[in-house]
Amino acid sequence: MSDMAIRIGAGDSPEQAAVGPRPRSHRAGTALTAQALVAPAAMLMLIILLGPLAGVLALSFTDYQLGAPSFSWIGLANYREMFADKVFWISLRNTLTYVVIVVPGSVALGLGIALLIQSGSSLRSWYRTIYFLPVMATLIAMAIVWEFMLHPQFGLINGLLRSFGMQGHSWLQDRNTALYSLCAIGIWQAVGFNMVLFLAGLVSIPKPLYDAAEIDGASGAWSRFRLVTWPMLGPVTAFVVVISSIRSFQVFDTVQVLTKGGPSKSSEVLIYTMYTEGFEFFRSGYGAALTVVFLVFVLALTLLKARLNRGVHYA
Amino acid sequence: MTRRLPVWTVTRHAVLIAGALVILMPFIWMISTASKPQTEIFSSHLHLIPEHFALWDNLRAAFAKADLWRFLLNGLIVTVSVFTLQLLVALPAAYALAKLRFLGRDTLFALVVFCILIPPQATAIPVFLLLHKLGLLDSYAALILPFSISVFGIFLMRQFFKTVPDDLIDAARMDGISEFGIVWRVMLPTAIPAVTAFGIFSVVAHWNDYFWPLIVLNSEYLRTPPLGVANFRNNEAGTDYGPLMAAAMVVIAPLVIAFLLAQRRFIEGITMTGIK
Amino acid sequence: MAAIELSAIRKSFDRTDVLKGIDLKIEPGEFISLVGPSGCGKSTLLRIIAGLETQTSGQVRIDGEAVDGVRPSARNLAMVFQSYALYPHLTVFDNIAVPLRMRRLSAAQRLPLLGRLIPSRHRTERGIREDVERVAALLEISPLLSRKPGQLSGGQRQRVAVGRAIVRQPKAFLFDEPLSNLDAKLRVHMRAEIAQLHRRLKTTFVYVTHDQAEAMTMSGRIAVMIDGHLVQVGKPADVYDNPRDIRVAEFVGSPKINVLPGMVRADRGVEALGRPLELSAAAAAGACRICVRPERIELGGGPFAGTVTHLENMGAEAFVHVGCDGMVIPLVARIDDPRRLPEIGAPIGFGFAADAVRAFDASGKRIETTPRLRVIQPREPALV
Numbered sequence: 001m002s003d004m005a006i007r008i009g010a011g012d013s014p015e016q017a018a019v020g021p022r023p024r025s026h027r028a029g030t031a032l033t034a035q036a037l038v039a040p041a042a043m044l045m046l047i048i049l050l051g052p053l054a055g056v057l058a059l060s061f062t063d064y065q066l067g068a069p070s071f072s073w074i075g076l077a078n079y080r081e082m083f084a085d086k087v088f089w090i091s092l093r094n095t096l097t098y099v100v101i102v103v104p105g106s107v108a109l110g111l112g113i114a115l116l117i118q119s120g121s122s123l124r125s126w127y128r129t130i131y132f133l134p135v136m137a138t139l140i141a142m143a144i145v146w147e148f149m150l151h152p153q154f155g156l157i158n159g160l161l162r163s164f165g166m167q168g169h170s171w172l173q174d175r176n177t178a179l180y181s182l183c184a185i186g187i188w189q190a191v192g193f194n195m196v197l198f199l200a201g202l203v204s205i206p207k208p209l210y211d212a213a214e215i216d217g218a219s220g221a222w223s224r225f226r227l228v229t230w231p232m233l234g235p236v237t238a239f240v241v242v243i244s245s246i247r248s249f250q251v252f253d254t255v256q257v258l259t260k261g262g263p264s265k266s267s268e269v270l271i272y273t274m275y276t277e278g279f280e281f282f283r284s285g286y287g288a289a290l291t292v293v294f295l296v297f298v299l300a301l302t303l304l305k306a307r308l309n310r311g312v313h314y315a
Numbered sequence: 316m317t318r319r320l321p322v323w324t325v326t327r328h329a330v331l332i333a334g335a336l337v338i339l340m341p342f343i344w345m346i347s348t349a350s351k352p353q354t355e356i357f358s359s360h361l362h363l364i365p366e367h368f369a370l371w372d373n374l375r376a377a378f379a380k381a382d383l384w385r386f387l388l389n390g391l392i393v394t395v396s397v398f399t400l401q402l403l404v405a406l407p408a409a410y411a412l413a414k415l416r417f418l419g420r421d422t423l424f425a426l427v428v429f430c431i432l433i434p435p436q437a438t439a440i441p442v443f444l445l446l447h448k449l450g451l452l453d454s455y456a457a458l459i460l461p462f463s464i465s466v467f468g469i470f471l472m473r474q475f476f477k478t479v480p481d482d483l484i485d486a487a488r489m490d491g492i493s494e495f496g497i498v499w500r501v502m503l504p505t506a507i508p509a510v511t512a513f514g515i516f517s518v519v520a521h522w523n524d525y526f527w528p529l530i531v532l533n534s535e536y537l538r539t540p541p542l543g544v545a546n547f548r549n550n551e552a553g554t555d556y557g558p559l560m561a562a563a564m565v566v567i568a569p570l571v572i573a574f575l576l577a578q579r580r581f582i583e584g585i586t587m588t589g590i591k
Numbered sequence: 592m593a594a595i596e597l598s599a600i601r602k603s604f605d606r607t608d609v610l611k612g613i614d615l616k617i618e619p620g621e622f623i624s625l626v627g628p629s630g631c632g633k634s635t636l637l638r639i640i641a642g643l644e645t646q647t648s649g650q651v652r653i654d655g656e657a658v659d660g661v662r663p664s665a666r667n668l669a670m671v672f673q674s675y676a677l678y679p680h681l682t683v684f685d686n687i688a689v690p691l692r693m694r695r696l697s698a699a700q701r702l703p704l705l706g707r708l709i710p711s712r713h714r715t716e717r718g719i720r721e722d723v724e725r726v727a728a729l730l731e732i733s734p735l736l737s738r739k740p741g742q743l744s745g746g747q748r749q750r751v752a753v754g755r756a757i758v759r760q761p762k763a764f765l766f767d768e769p770l771s772n773l774d775a776k777l778r779v780h781m782r783a784e785i786a787q788l789h790r791r792l793k794t795t796f797v798y799v800t801h802d803q804a805e806a807m808t809m810s811g812r813i814a815v816m817i818d819g820h821l822v823q824v825g826k827p828a829d830v831y832d833n834p835r836d837i838r839v840a841e842f843v844g845s846p847k848i849n850v851l852p853g854m855v856r857a858d859r860g861v862e863a864l865g866r867p868l869e870l871s872a873a874a875a876a877g878a879c880r881i882c883v884r885p886e887r888i889e890l891g892g893g894p895f896a897g898t899v900t901h902l903e904n905m906g907a908e909a910f911v912h913v914g915c916d917g918m919v920i921p922l923v924a925r926i927d928d929p930r931r932l933p934e935i936g937a938p939i940g941f942g943f944a945a946d947a948v949r950a951f952d953a954s955g956k957r958i959e960t961t962p963r964l965r966v967i968q969p970r971e972p973a974l975v
Binding site for chain 1: 335344404419420426438441442444445460463464466495519522530542559563578
Binding site: 490491 | 670755
């Protein structure tokens with residue numbers, strides 16, 4: 001189809017000579033216009049996305065450091081160093097822990113809230129708005145609020161615990177709880193997003209299916225859920241799980257501002273390691289290698305999503 | 316669904332309200348703290364309603380200690396410029412990809428779809444080096460230019476343009492509108508809902524972005540709201556929670572207010588990341 | 592008023608040939624319909640005339656001038672689209688004004704906001720307003736001018752689309768199935784309106800439709816296109832009466848023409864369903880098809896016998912379906928008086944006059960037939 005424009009010259013008929021030089025077909029003009037219309041996008045895509053993507057791969061095989069006068073190709077040395085580095089493994093394990101906690105937490109809660117909201121008709125949009133609020137609020141600002149809520153002495157959480165006669169805790173300063181505190185913030189922030197996706201999925205379930213289920217004898221709420229809601233929501237759920245995973249893999253803001261990966265690397269995550277190596281120590285080559293590892297995980301998840309995407313009705 | 320037992324209705328509201336309280340707690344705590352004088356903040360006695368209402372003092376202190384107006388203005392400049400550029404680049408490309416036949420169209424579209432998969436952090440190091448080479452670090456350009464193309468925007472608008480009938484475009488051609496004119500005079504006005512959703516998506520993403528400004532900025536006067544509030548906190552760590560919470564309030568206020576005014580559109584716009 | 596001349600137009604998409612050499616001369620001021628089953632290439636041909644599509648080869652001339660490579664808007668033709676193609680964000684007034692504004696205002700004057708500051712724009716706008724209002728009055732849509740297309744009914748949108756087409760006084764109008772989105776009743780009404788519009792404007796109308804009834808009732812000439820070929824061009828009655836190809840015979844007329852298996856014998860005599868007809872054919876011996884219009888089938892006697900399988904009583908007329916041996920599809924006969932209908936399942940005899948027969952050879956080409964010399968009853972058409 002795309003070679004339409006090129007074949008235009010092929011149709012010259014004998015009469016044409018008599019009419020004079022054939023005017024440039026406006027269709028050919030359209031093809032040129034089309035290329036002019038996409039040119040800025042194509043160029044920017046190359047400079048800002050595809051080029052850097054190739055660049056990050058290439059960099060990961062060099063020892064380039066920002067400001068260094070020269071660099072050399074060092075093959076897999078960055079990767080060898082990375083795999084030998086304990087921090088990398090800690091960082092990877094922490095990232096995976098974060099994903100494994102936040103994803104099920106935010107998906108299950110999101111589903112539960114969506115089902116609860118949808119099960120009645122009153123105050124629907126109120127609840128939806130409230131639960132969605134954390135998605136909208138600037139995460140950095142809210143992280144700072146969370147930090148104060150988790151303040152060992154004057155924070156709300158410890159205050160509440162104390163009023164129930166329990167021991168307070170230094171949540172973000174303790175290596176045993178820092179990562180889990182970040183997970184809690186992560187879940188708090190992601191629930192509303194997942195809820196809205198589930199609500200969209202619930203709305204798209206055809207009502208007659210419930211009538212049919214009722215006639216077929218599924219009278220209780222649970223049997224209706226088992227027979228209709230859950231199977232119909234299956235693709236949406238898979239989709240939400242993958243999206244949440246991708247988003248969780250990118251966790252950075254809360255770590256950078258609240259714990260800086262600490263204490264003693266207990267909340268070090270991949271993107272944060274990449275950030276410190278690449279932008280604080282300016283070891284671009286090594287940072288690139290970390291990025292490549294991150295990319296492998298995210299692209300694997302994205303490809304998974306692309307496969308699931310076909311099953312989701314509203315996407 | 317059919318009528319429910321009142322027991323169920325009560326349970327539903329009870330659970331949802333309890334959950335809503337947890338969700339709202341940081342917001343409530345933030346407003347409460349921002350309204351308390353320092354002595355009340357640093358008391359181990361828990362109370363939400365301040366005994367002395369000090370919100371205005373804390374706000375004044377926040378605006379005095381950090382140039383919050385500047386941060387808000389920077390946020391506005393960056394989000395508006397980013398979105399404008401994204402539209403200028405994406406709309407013509409989306410139109411051509413959806414409605415015109417030209418050499419390389421399918422390849423280009425495949426590339427667009429592929430680029431959607433690239434997470435923003437992945438290209439950070441090379442783009443940073445590029446800006447460094449160009450001497451553009453620590454400038455508005457560094458905040459704006461890397462986001463001048465939104466492949467997701469191209470994809471979204473292209474899908475929308477596909478649904479615009481060909482007849483409408485042909486009619487415009489018969490009426491004498493040029494291809495370039497069709498993009499702005501015909502496609503853009505018919506695509507307003509999609510453009511709005513895309514705009515909300517883009518503005519929210521870049522208002523809230525922390526990673527990129529953190530990397531490319533040094534100067535205080537360029538700081539975007541998240542960076543501004545984070546720096547405020549670093550400077551005032553552990554001392555001045557009232558103004559800090561007031562500053563956090565100021566930073567989240569524009570989007571939260573806009574969201575409350577047009578929640579349906581916002582939810583639509585934001586969840587589009589789900590498709591992304 | 593423009594003459595449009597198409598010579599040897601070919602068009603292929605990828606490797607499929609959509610138009611296989613079309614020659615057609617459209618006279619100035621005439622109303623011609625391009626008609627054919629969907630996929631025959633008629634819309635592509637119209638779009639080539641409009642300049643929205645470029646032919647692979649061949650030439651389009653408007654008033655004697657080759658227009659290949661001329662932009663659609665520069666050809667000064669107007670087009671009415673099937674989906675009306677109104678700009679959804681503009682009012683009816685602005686929709687109609689678009690072609691005028693694009694022509695009469697400079698690029699600077701068309702700029703949003705800024706353009707209004709240019710002094711001469713005001714004067715031009717006044718002229719545009721007058722023209723739009725004149726057209727609106729003509730089409731009786733003046734009260735709708737400030738509405739958006741979304742607030743209009745199908746018929747009203749149709750009129751606005753026509754208004755946008757006539758406002759700039761084009762050399763010719765191109766219609767691309769403009770009535771197919773309307774309901775049946777409105778369609779019949781709009782047919783009359785478009786025909787009247789043609790009589791009033793006296794401009795060239797090129798009308799594409801897949802509905803043969805539309806083509807037959809509105810146009811001065813119809814051009815039947817089948818499978819990328821222009822099979823027959825002529826006055827509606829001629830095409831109906833004298834189809835030169837069996838595909839034309841089958842396409843034009845409703846209900847469809849009856850096709851009976853037949854053959855041309857070695858002595859040039861013609862048979863249908865194995866029975867000799869009082870006809871001789873100017874063709875070589877072999878299988879052929881004998882076609883008879885439903886209104887020419889005479890029921891209640893004749894050499895053929897069948898069974899009534901179905902009745903369609905339309906009130907003013909009725910159609911009787913007769914199944915008979917040797918035919919897969921039942922034969923359809925029209926009865927003018929529905930009060931005298933046969934019973935379903937009853938055996939029935941039928942026949943037809945010799946001059947009702949249109950015969951086609953195995954490849955679908957028309958075979959000329961002449962009544963045999965032995966005519967027994969010169970006054971009554973002989974029942975065969």
